[in-house]
Amino acid sequence: MTNDYFEDHSPGRGTMTPRAWYASSSATSLSLNGSWLLRVSPTADARDESFAEPGFDAADWAEVTVPGHWVLQGDGAFGRPAYTNHLYPFPVDPPRVPTENPTGDHLYRFDLPEDWPDDGGAVLRFDGVESCARVWLNGTRLGEFKGSRLPHEFAVGHLLEPSGNVLAVRVHQWSAGSYLEDQDQWWLPGIFRDVTLRHRPEGCAGDFFVHASFDHRTGQGTLRVESDTAGRVSVPALGIDVATGATVTVPVRPWSAEVPTLYDGELVTAGERVPLRIGFRTVELADGLIRVNGTAVLFKGVNRHEWHPGTGRALDPETMRRDVLLMKQHNINAVRTAHYPPHPAFLDLCDEYGLWVIDECDLETHGFTEQDWRDNPVDDDRWTPALLDRAARTVERDKNHPSVVIWSLGNEAGTGRGLTAMAEWIHHRDPSRLVHYEGDPNSRDTDMYSRMYAGHAEVERIGRELDGGTHKRRRLPFILCEYGHAMGNGPGGLAEYQRLFETYDRLQGGFVWEWIDHGIAHPGLGYAYGGDFGEELHDGNFVCDGLVFPDRRPSPGLLEYKKVIEPVRIHGDGADGTVTVTNRYDFADLAALAFEWSYQVDGETVETGPLVVPRLAPAESAVVKLPPRPAGPEDGETRWTVRAVLAADTAWAPRGHEVAWGQFPVTERTRPVLRPAVGPVSGDGAITLGPARFDPRTGALGSIGTVEVSGLRLDVWRAPTDNDEGTDWLTGTRTAALWRNAGLHRMRHRLDAVELGENTLTVRTRVAPAAREFGLDTDYRWTSDGDRLRLTVSVRPDGEWPVPLPRLGVRLALAAADEVRWFGAGPHEGYPDTRAAARLGRYESTVDELQTPYVRPQENGARADVRWAEIGGLRIEGDPAFYFTARRWTTERLDAAAHLTDLTPGDAVWVNLDHALHGIGTASCGPGPLPRYQLRAEGAEFAFVLSQLR
Structure with a gap:
């Protein structure tokens, strides 16, 4: 066997000249997709080519689905997928490839339909084969090709039989073409796109080129269709009926991504009728900008x-x-x-x-x-x-x-x-x-x-x-x-x-x-x-x-x-009751949108209504007056929300689909107030303070009323995200590696003092990593009004901190919890530099639904700007607002997991109440978080008011 065809530089032999992809409305076609026979060999020359001969016995071959990849079928019997980003998974010796070259021999038997024409020719088309194929039809070798994601056609009309046709395809996983296809993806051999047989009648259009430009100054579209076979082009909606090659100019509506106007047309030759979908538009580089129809576009x-x-x-x-x-x-x-x-x-x-x-x-x-x-x-x-x-x-x-x-x-x-x-x-x-x-x-x-x-x-x-x-x-x-x-x-x-x-x-x-x-x-x-x-x-x-x-x-x-990319910008001023609406479309006005306002008090919507917004052209803005503020409580946190939604059903979304929104406050939140009314009492093996019980030796919180609480302490670690693990393109640093090197994943908590004051229980600690001299002096100050409990956490960095903190807050465990309610941003997660889409409101969820199922487990699920949260019989109010996270496993278990199936619920629900979080960035490939989103080790004080739900 010669290896020249899969190890040479050429693109292939025997294929037809490339041409436009289209489906004729008059010519017969036959899909050859379906169940094929397959035999996989470990090398390119392990088998001869006799399988392509008529009458070959393939009774013991397996069956696979085409389109498909053989390594994703057969439960591993045909090999396995492999992923590399850019490294070639074989020695780099172009154009040579390894002897270990999995090769799939494919067979497909088919009959022609009874109405298959007996005149003209036929084309066998492969839309995608990875990475090199040799093809036979009824024992005749047609040729070879490389170029996995590209079409290849063979003229086969002279070889077809009314019945018993045998199509044989030998596919090599590796070829010279593999050197041109190192594209950050799974290496997956096989015939993975459609295989089609098309009748080509005499006088058909082999290839054609639709030129449809638009002059934005005149509103005129110019159409010319080049065809290698003469014919006529008609576009009934525009009154066009001209010969191929002729130019015609008529008034049209242009095509754009925002208003994708298509005109149905037809190319008619002596042998067939080809449907056309014509969009008039002009692309140019003008005045240093990419312009379509005269307008600079924003991708x-x-x-x-x-x-x-x-x-x-x-x-x-x-x-x-x-x-x-x-x-x-x-x-x-x-x-x-x-x-x-x-x-x-x-x-x-x-x-x-x-x-x-x-x-x-x-x-x-x-x-x-x-x-x-x-x-x-x-x-x-x-x-x-x-x-x-x-x-x-x-x-x-x-x-x-x-x-x-x-x-x-x-x-x-x-x-x-x-x-x-x-x-x-x-x-x-x-x-x-x-x-x-x-x-x-x-x-x-x-x-x-x-x-x-x-x-x-x-x-x-x-x-x-x-x-x-x-x-x-x-x-x-x-x-x-x-x-x-x-x-x-x-x-x-x-x-x-x-x-x-x-x-x-x-x-x-x-x-x-x-x-x-x-x-x-x-x-x-x-x-x-x-x-x-x-x-x-x-x-x-x-x-x-x-x-x-x-x-x-x-x-x-x-x-x-x-x-972030919403095409309508909505900004408001709660003080004067106005909203500014800006059209950020490049071509469309706002006629397709309806606007709605709603008014929230402490996160609950109390009234809604329509908002009349002018039909703004692209880049235009308007200041619109909101209605008078609805009557309601005067001491709550209030805000307006304005939404832009589809006014009618479209091809891509139903009426009411939200396109853009904006929120802006009217009155700010009142922070929770707790006036100490009782002091800590030591006795009966515990320290009691209002509804809470503490360990007298360590000062550790044990319960609030009947709600058991354990493990409450300062927490600075998170299971690193993929972006934490990546190398920042700007600084060359890997944040997660710096964190681990500094020991932030193994912080130790030293108890320095438990102090009982007149109205305060103070627990003084130092939180620091093993083997390092820097740390965080941390005080927990507890007060109570008899029913509620206030925890104030004071943090003071000690020593030279070489790294930012992953998080800064407290962690605690609840014995049982499922349902969660909160007033804050949501309904999905949000972090310092990923929170634009999380809007303020009241939300309900389960602990399990709070998790974001990233394929590789990592830090996830934080809800931002939380005013209060209720979980496991406990109500938590923040001073100031906080990030809230709850999950059925510890951060350490999340950190150790490689797949979601590694995470199984434990007996407790672990809750993080974070004063601040390090940003996310994009350093898995790119820059890390902007400086303003980096959590530096600095002094901080934050508080929570905790109480048992009644």
Whole structure:
């Protein structure tokens, strides 16, 4: 057996010229998806090619589903998934690959439908195979191809039989193409996208290019459809009926991500009728900005890998639609198809529902960083034909989608002549769109300056055009193609980035990394990540870094992002009873929205009503008068809430769906007051103070009334988040490592004194880590009015503290608790730099529902700005407001867990009442928390009023 086809530089042999993806409304097609026969061999040459011959006996082969990955089927019988971020899981010796090269031989038998035409030809199409395939039909070898996330077609009409057709496909996991596909994802071999047989009648349209531009000054759209087969183009709604190649200009409504107007048309040739969905829009680089239809756009985007926890990158139409609907419902307006073209049906959905798309080529060579980019394929002329093939297959397939406004050359592939060749080819083939590539620091080949994970200060310098670089780069718009790394709890700092985007015109937004956690459903672990399948080389849970969990439930990070990028800004002044509404859309006015006000007293809504807001154009603002304040208590904390909701059902959300909201206070909260009326009494083996009993030796609280309390003490440790564990790109430090090195996970509590005063029980302690000389002098002062108990905690740092604190508050255990009520921010978690989306109100939950199920367990579930909370028969009021957390396991057990299945409830509920928390940041890949969100070891005093619920 010769290895030339999977170990050579070429993209393949025998395939047809790439062309537009479409479904004819008149030509017959046959899906070849379904149950296929499979045999997996450990090496590429373990079996000969006789399986492709007619009459081969495959009775003992297994069955698998296509589209699908064989390693996700068969309960491990066909191999296992493997995850690496950028390291190649094989020796780097391009274009050679290991002898250990799992190879899947596939067989599919099919009959043609009875109505299959007997004239013309046929095309066999593969939409995605990883990573290299050789194909036979009825014993005839058709050819080979590489390019996993790209379409490949073969002309097969002359080989088809009415019945008994046998399609044979040999798929190699590793090939020369693998060097071009090192894209921070699971390595998953198989035929994972659709396989289709399409009849090609005589006179059909082989390929066509829809050019549909819009002149924003005249409101005119210009249409021209190029076709390699002459025909006519009709658009009934516009009265268009012209020959292919002809240009026609008519008044139209333009397409945008906000108002995705599509016109149904048809391309008719002698052999077939092809439906068209035409969106008129013009993309240009003008005045240093990316403009669509004359308007500079602000990308509020996400990076989207294709993923399903059960089927990997084999996505069904409903899953793709769910992604688009979730994005629209959370104010996302753009997608970067990281790091390969998506299933073509996804772009149909982007056209229909409205999303800007950066369509990225199937290219990444990130692993060559390990050798300082030596032998990088993109700077080696032998690879250029393969690179150009990938560029062509991307552009030709997707060129008729109005949602695609930018082509991207790929990701993290260094620089080189091959990338320049790709950019030149794309610019020449499609000058109607712009070209992106992040790894081009001087923007030599691109139409924009793109970066990943730049810190806030640098982004502001770029916005102010103080970033330096070449003259060309300084004149280009800037986007963060990746930022806000959404791994675990976080990302933090999104609001501050968005303020910069909205302040400086040059900053045209960014794309959060990324959309979904790539956890694999696992019966024993819940969701598996890197290393859970015995990989010798892996990058752990770095593959779980999405705004939605693997099952597509929104994470708190997605809710935060929705709030941060909301397209309507609502600010109010409770003192004068007005609200300022600003339209932050780029194209749409506010006609589709209805506005509502509500008035809260101590977190409870007492009255609601509609609010009339003018039909503001983009960038316009209006000051609107609120109604008179509803009558009610004068001593409560009061505030207005104003919401913008959909006024009618839309394609992506029902009437009443919330798009934006704002809250602003009228009267501030009155802090709890407790006047000491009783003093501590020692006797009967305890110290009593009002309703509470304390241990006379240690001063430890034992109960408040009938509510048992244990373990109350200062707490500074949290189970580090993924962002805590990461390396801050700005400082080079790993916060969690600093914390552990300082011993903050093993603090010791020394009792210095238990003092009984006239009205006060004071417990003096020193809290410090073993092996270190610094600590926290901590006093607990207890007072009571007879029914309630006030705890005042005073903290004074001692010595030189080298690190910030993870948290500062008290922890306690309750013997039994389930239901929780609180007045504060919610309903979901919020941390210092991730709390924009948590609104003040009264909420109810269970302890279990308070937990956020991050795939790798870590600090989670804190509710911010809590005025009071009720749990386990205890009421807790904060002075000032506090962060509240409750869970059925200790922080130490949470810290030790690798998967959610490692966490089992204990006998107690552990409650944290935090005066302050360290911020979250995005240092799992990017910068850590901004300085104002870092919790420094400084003197502090805070208090809680505790009482038994009656």
